[in-house]
Amino acid sequence: MIDFSADISTLVLPDGRSISEPIDNEDDIRRVLDRVSEAYGFRGFMVLAVPDTGCHSLAAQALMTTWPSDFLRRYDNAGLIDGSPVIQRLRRSTIPFTYDAYQLARRRLDGKGDAAVCVFEYANMPRGVYLPVHDAAGHRAAIAFGGDRSAVSSDELQALNLWAGLVYSRLSEVRTRDRRGPGSLSRREIECLRWAAAGKTTVEMARIMALSEYTVNHYLNRATRKLDSVNRVQTVAKAIRAGLIN
Missing domain, CATH: 1.10.10.10 (Winged helix-like DNA-binding domain superfamily/Winged helix DNA-binding domain)
Structure with a gap:
């Protein structure tokens, strides 16, 4: 379980650095996730509200992302969300997991495996991680890191899960504050x-x-x-x- 009372500044990135500057707005949160993404060798991140079964657009659920701008457009144009093993897993589980576009393609039952691989290859993000998170009100989301690096280790997955939980908790606080006026x-x-x-x-x-x-x-x-x-x-x-x- 993520300790939401912990301080992000106590966490250390693989390069030995920590995040010491204040995190007061969404731009600050974006910079933190950028630094985490870079430090772990990923190309980018996405903060994603977990879509319900009636949602047919990934773009509509993306809260914040640095994945290539064409990725979401190509993903939705190909109609990939309905048969996505990743989305199905996020709906039923809160355990962090790695993804490999090539392996996931074989698990699709809608015949769109090749199309999914093309979308992830185009974005140079065939591998990565999905880290389920939630806020104090219980709203579920996930933070994804994607790229073409080798698969993350169990220790890396555990560390990334801690980063994701704390950063999303702060994002939820900022978004709640920003809705006030x-x-x-x-x-x-x-x-x-x-x-x-x-x-x-x-x-x-x-x-x-x-x-x-x-x-x-x-x-x-x-x-x-x-x-x-x-x-x-x-x-x-x-x-x-x-x-x-x-």
Whole structure:
């Protein structure tokens, strides 16, 4: 069981470093997960809300990710979520596990094994780990690390599971705090709204900010929820009236 009262700064990465700086917002959490991903030799991470049986889109469940922007699009276009052995396992178990796209392809019963391998190969993430997590309210999610490194050891899996539990606990705290009002817009959310007010498209903003299109949309959607808006135009207008952007 993860000790959610533990301090992330007490954990040590494989290179001997620790995370000593404050973790006050989602950008900080993204940087922590980036450092963990890099330290363990992965190409990227994804924070994923465990989808229920009625969900048919992985992109709709991704809370935060540095996996290639085309990965989620290709995954959903191929209709891979319904027959995914990984998703099925996340729905029924809270035990961390490794994945290998080639082995998983043979376990699919929907004939989409080759398509799944192609998606993971395209992203250069044929192997990795899934680490089930939950918040204090019991909401279930998972943090995945993917890449082309060799399979992780049992000791690495245990260490990554501890990182995942503590980081997700902090993410849940930050997201709960950020839902309290419009004044809690993050720096990235405000930056996205400023570019949106300037007439930039999501593709243009992603290029300017060196982020994926998915990440830009995530920040904009989150700002829309915080400002209780129905679309991007109304969100920008409310932000301007509130003095959050100019």
